[in-house]
Amino acid sequence: xxxxxxxxxxxxxxxxxxxxxxxxxxxxxxxxxxxxxxxxxxxxxxxxxxxxxxxxxxxxxxxxxxxxxxxxxxxxxxxxxxxxxxxxxxxxxxxxxxxxxxxxxxxxxxxxxxxxxxxxxxxxxxxxxxxxxxxxxxxxxxxxxxx
Numbered sequence: 001x002x003x004x005x006x007x008x009x010x011x012x013x014x015x016x017x018x019x020x021x022x023x024x025x026x027x028x029x030x031x032x033x034x035x036x037x038x039x040x041x042x043x044x045x046x047x048x049x050x051x052x053x054x055x056x057x058x059x060x061x062x063x064x065x066x067x068x069x070x071x072x073x074x075x076x077x078x079x080x081x082x083x084x085x086x087x088x089x090x091x092x093x094x095x096x097x098x099x100x101x102x103x104x105x106x107x108x109x110x111x112x113x114x115x116x117x118x119x120x121x122x123x124x125x126x127x128x129x130x131x132x133x134x135x136x137x138x139x140x141x142x143x144x145x146x147x
Contacts, residue, residue, distance in 0.1 A: 034106075035115035044101040048108060049073055049123070049131040051080065051095035063111045064104040070096035074126040075133065084136035097131055105132070 050070070053059045057067035073095050079088040100108065112118040118134040125131055 032110045032113060032116070034109065038115050041102045041105050041109070044103075044105065045099045046102070046105045047129065047131040048098050048100055048105070049075060049095050049125060049133045050098055051075070051085070051093050051133075052083070054098070054108070054111075055096050060098065064100060064107050066104075068098050068100070070098045073097040073131070075123060076126045085133070092126070097125070097129070108134075 048054075050060075054063070055070070057070075061067040075085070075093045075095065077087060077089050077091065078085045078093050079091040080093055085093060109120065112120070112134045114120055114134075115137075117137060119137055120132050120134055122130050123133045
């Protein structure tokens with residue numbers, strides 16, 4: 001009987017702990033203060049090129065409140081480098097474009113820790129359209145954000 005209780009506690013506890021961690025790290029207003037130097041977010045819609053975890057509809061649903069539609073996209077003359085993109089003539093990064101509202105963009109900014117870990121820049125995609133792209137801040141900026 002004790003083993004059954006332990007098994008049930010584990011089966012219930014792990015998902016609850018994971019959900020709590022996801023909320024705290026991605027959605028909680030207590031773990032991210034938008035830096036004052038960032039410009040305000042303009043009214044949407046906004047196109048965002050995603051190339052990592054945000055390609056997953058489940059992750060987008062957790063972060064923005066909806067999975068949303070996406071379309072395949074490509075960013076030319078860049079390559080993935082760990083959690084970032086770096087310029088690389090002749091190479092390309094496959095990803096997706098999602099369309100979000102201003103409120104959803106603010107949630108993406110929180111998830112990416114805009115101004116602390118990432119910056120959001122406008123880049124031109126292979127099809128000629130422009131989209132926001134999250135790029136890792138340089139190491140010097142990251143060190144300053146940790147102080």
